[in-house]
Amino acid sequence: MSWMVWTMPTAIFFSAIAAMLAGMTVWEIVSPTIERKGFLPISTTRGDRLFVGLLSAAFIHLGVIGYTSLSIWLALAASLVWLLVLMRWG
Amino acid sequence: MSYQLENTQQGEKYNTIFSRTTPAKRRKRNARSRLRSRVLLGIYLLLMILPIYWLLNMSLQTNSEILGSMTMWPENLTFDNYIGIFTDSSWYMGYVNSIAYVLMNMLITICVALPAAYAFSRYSFIGDKHLFFWLLTNLMAPPAVFLLPYFQLYYSVGLFDTHIAVALAHCLFNIPLAIWILEGFMSSVPKEIDETAYIDGYSFPKFFVKIFIPMIRSGIGVTLFFLFMFSWVELLLARTLTATEAQPIGMIMTRTSTASGIDWGTLAAAGVLTILPGILVVYFVRNHIAKGFALGRT
Amino acid sequence: MNKVYNNRAWLLVLPMLILVSFSAIVPLMTVVNYSVQDVLGPNASFFTGTEWFKTMLNDPELQAAFLRQILFSFTILAIQIPLGIGIALIMPKSGWQASAVLILITLPLLIPWNVVGSIWQIFTRGDIGLMGWGLRQMGVDYNITRDGTDAWLTIILMDVWHWTPLVAMLCYSGLRSIPDAYYQAARIDRASKWAVFRYIQLPKLTNVLVIAVLLRFMHSFMIYAEPFVLTGGGPGSSTTFLSQSLTTMAVGQQDLGPSAAFSLIYFLVILLVSWVFYTTIMNMQKDKNSQGGA
Numbered sequence: 001m002s003w004m005v006w007t008m009p010t011a012i013f014f015s016a017i018a019a020m021l022a023g024m025t026v027w028e029i030v031s032p033t034i035e036r037k038g039f040l041p042i043s044t045t046r047g048d049r050l051f052v053g054l055l056s057a058a059f060i061h062l063g064v065i066g067y068t069s070l071s072i073w074l075a076l077a078a079s080l081v082w083l084l085v086l087m088r089w090g
Numbered sequence: 091m092s093y094q095l096e097n098t099q100q101g102e103k104y105n106t107i108f109s110r111t112t113p114a115k116r117r118k119r120n121a122r123s124r125l126r127s128r129v130l131l132g133i134y135l136l137l138m139i140l141p142i143y144w145l146l147n148m149s150l151q152t153n154s155e156i157l158g159s160m161t162m163w164p165e166n167l168t169f170d171n172y173i174g175i176f177t178d179s180s181w182y183m184g185y186v187n188s189i190a191y192v193l194m195n196m197l198i199t200i201c202v203a204l205p206a207a208y209a210f211s212r213y214s215f216i217g218d219k220h221l222f223f224w225l226l227t228n229l230m231a232p233p234a235v236f237l238l239p240y241f242q243l244y245y246s247v248g249l250f251d252t253h254i255a256v257a258l259a260h261c262l263f264n265i266p267l268a269i270w271i272l273e274g275f276m277s278s279v280p281k282e283i284d285e286t287a288y289i290d291g292y293s294f295p296k297f298f299v300k301i302f303i304p305m306i307r308s309g310i311g312v313t314l315f316f317l318f319m320f321s322w323v324e325l326l327l328a329r330t331l332t333a334t335e336a337q338p339i340g341m342i343m344t345r346t347s348t349a350s351g352i353d354w355g356t357l358a359a360a361g362v363l364t365i366l367p368g369i370l371v372v373y374f375v376r377n378h379i380a381k382g383f384a385l386g387r388t
Numbered sequence: 389m390n391k392v393y394n395n396r397a398w399l400l401v402l403p404m405l406i407l408v409s410f411s412a413i414v415p416l417m418t419v420v421n422y423s424v425q426d427v428l429g430p431n432a433s434f435f436t437g438t439e440w441f442k443t444m445l446n447d448p449e450l451q452a453a454f455l456r457q458i459l460f461s462f463t464i465l466a467i468q469i470p471l472g473i474g475i476a477l478i479m480p481k482s483g484w485q486a487s488a489v490l491i492l493i494t495l496p497l498l499i500p501w502n503v504v505g506s507i508w509q510i511f512t513r514g515d516i517g518l519m520g521w522g523l524r525q526m527g528v529d530y531n532i533t534r535d536g537t538d539a540w541l542t543i544i545l546m547d548v549w550h551w552t553p554l555v556a557m558l559c560y561s562g563l564r565s566i567p568d569a570y571y572q573a574a575r576i577d578r579a580s581k582w583a584v585f586r587y588i589q590l591p592k593l594t595n596v597l598v599i600a601v602l603l604r605f606m607h608s609f610m611i612y613a614e615p616f617v618l619t620g621g622g623p624g625s626s627t628t629f630l631s632q633s634l635t636t637m638a639v640g641q642q643d644l645g646p647s648a649a650f651s652l653i654y655f656l657v658i659l660l661v662s663w664v665f666y667t668t669i670m671n672m673q674k675d676k677n678s679q680g681g682a
Contacts (some may be wrong), residue, residue: 003242005425005433014417028216042667050649053665058656060106065438066445072438123581127478134475135492141511142495144518156516206404213397223400223666228412230662231655232610234631238422238638238647239415244446250389262411265404323500325613326635341500354516361503369491369497371509376487379494379557 024050038090050089053083142365149358156354173357184339185363187253191336192321193326194257195234196321199264199317200310206265207272212284233326236262241330251333259331260321268313275309276302302321308378314376323369339364416655422645422648424432440649449625450650453633460629464547469597471548472555477589479560485627490560493553505617506553512618532619536626538617543627546614555600562596563589598672601663630654636682 024047033046040052056078064075148156149171150164155270159188175181210213210222240259241250249255283305303310332338339360346357372379425433429673444450480486496504500513514520523530534537537623566588574584612631615621621628622637634654638647 003246005421005427007421007424007435008562009435010421010424011415025216038460039408042671045219047217051220051663055656055660059660062445062653067443069625115485131411131475131478131480131489135489138496138553139492140518141507141549144511145507148516160516172520202404202407203401209397209400212391213394214395215393215395218397221405223663225408226666227659227662228408230606230658232612232631232634232658234610234612234634234638234651236415236419236651237635238644239418243414244420258407259411261407265408269404318497322498325500325502330639340500343502343506354510357442357506360511361499361506364500364503365495365498369495372494372498374493377488385581 019035019044020050040090044090046087049086052090053079053086056086057083101161120275145358145361148354149362151355153353153355166220171355171365174356175359175363179341181360184337184342187332188322188328188364189334189340189367191253191256191260191338192318194253194323195260195264196314196317198257199261199268200314203265203268203272203313204303204310205298207276208302210269211273211276212281222269228269229263229266231262233262233324237330239325240327242380244331250331251335253336255331256328256338257321259327260324264317264320271313271316272306272309275306275312279305298363311375312378315371315379317366318371389558410583419648419651422644425645427644436645437641440645442512442652444646444653452625453628453630456626456628457609457630460544460547460611461605463610464551465601465604467544467548468552468555469600472552472600473559473597474595475552475556476559476563476586479556481564485492490557490641493556495553497553499550501613502617504546504550505614508542508614509618514540532623534623536623539623539627543615543618546618547608547611551604552615555604558596558600559593562593566592595672598669599663602662602669605661605665606658609661 001019027046035043035045037043038049042047042048044052059063060079060082061072064070065072119121147162147164150169151161152166152168152170155164155166210218211325243253244250244259249258279302283301284297287301292301325338328338329341332341343357343360346353346360424435424437426436428432433592444659479489479493480591499507509517511517512520512530514524514531520530529535530538532542537584570588571584574588610631611629612635615627615629616632621632634647634650638642
């Protein structure tokens, strides 16, 4: 496995993603999602909103890293807020 | 659509009453428009064949004739280029290698894709839509992204420079494609067939092999055609994962350019030989191919 | 079709999942790991954080390659989609001619991509290629190794030659699914050819056209072997597309960190575009189903 050159931040990143997937599965089993329409132009399930949130978070990070000198933690905070908004009202 | 007429003759009569053009005139016009479309199609096919014809033309010439003068067809017909390829094991082994990994890939892919496609077409389960989308993203992931990790992954598990390595790597885009096509074909088989079979006491594996697979035969044929096509034409991954033992023909073809110039005749002959398996495969599925191209969804 | 809710279906999906994960997830994780480090050797790497991403996003050469890529993808879509529809409309519908035309038309799709490059390399050479020689005889100063415009036009021509058959075949299969009764009704209404196309054939084609646009966009976005063999990205870097910049960087220069960061950005763009397309297709099918049920 040494050729995969793991680092602590990437390990945390993938653990977080795995935990999210596991969490969503458990949540789905406990209370199945109902498709609904929020402020997004399409009707979405919980999983769809999570995906949209994560994808847009990736682009937020890219934008902050590439074209501003802001801290990456700011991007992370903004993404988390956006993700919560999306999950609640999306 | 309630007013539509089922019968053409009725329509014909309707037309003769209300239309100013006589049927004879109209038939003539139809014939003319059909002729025009045939001519257009002919021109397109001609232009399409031209580059391939040129390759064939060059493969039947000696290098001195190729470089010497512009000839529209081989004036001194020679098969030396082909003979050269078929008598040199380092050349023809390239074809054997390519065919070997393509066949392995087709076998592996169809075996795992059939049950998965059945699951997608008949059941809903937690995360099914997201799983399906994830599969499709693999179809779209550019192989260039994965090149180096692939090399290291297969190197570290000891599969580097084997046919199975290329076959497994091509699964990345072939399995999603196979599932996508097969799911379309399977969804057009009515569900009552499954239910009747289960009531008749068939177990799932028995039903699947004995009843279901024969019913989607043409779909499987078309799927195999697509698997062949995408595995046969891919070079980037195949080239990265092989060195000497399992080198694909596409890579061996680069040997024709040496310091003393390019061996055009051999290059052309090798190129022609890579087209032949495709023609053979498309001939077998010609009657189902139109449906398969819409991924079973028309 | 109403699907049965049953989580045991996961068992049927499992073998496929293991295989694809082996090929997709492990390499993807490795790419992510590379992208935050300066990898010098098996046991020598330094954590660099987000530096590579910053460099890649601001690299003028890559930005140029990206713009070229977009331009290329949209150009070939604008040519191939109408041309493919046109060819599908004039293809014979039945008989031995239909089979023969089908086999001929599919031919370019079954040629290995690097051989496609070789075919066009030979075909367009000024000394031994029919097209290059012919154009020179007509007095056109045609040279793809020196003139960037010639190289561009040739690559577009090659891609049109190579991939229009796919669009044509998709449309052909869409057209075959229109019942004859529709055409008869149109004949009775004395509809013009254009009206038949606009109100009968085109609506039926939308489904396959979305598939065609999706496949063509994705494939053109990762085009590598054909331009690599034909022009090698040149003259200069006028025909260097994204995949080639990436491969040169990763394999040629062994810059693992930057090329991994670049791969991820590339992958995110692809992911976004495919998600938009996929959602569109799914919503279209949903609309159709709800209309059918009503």
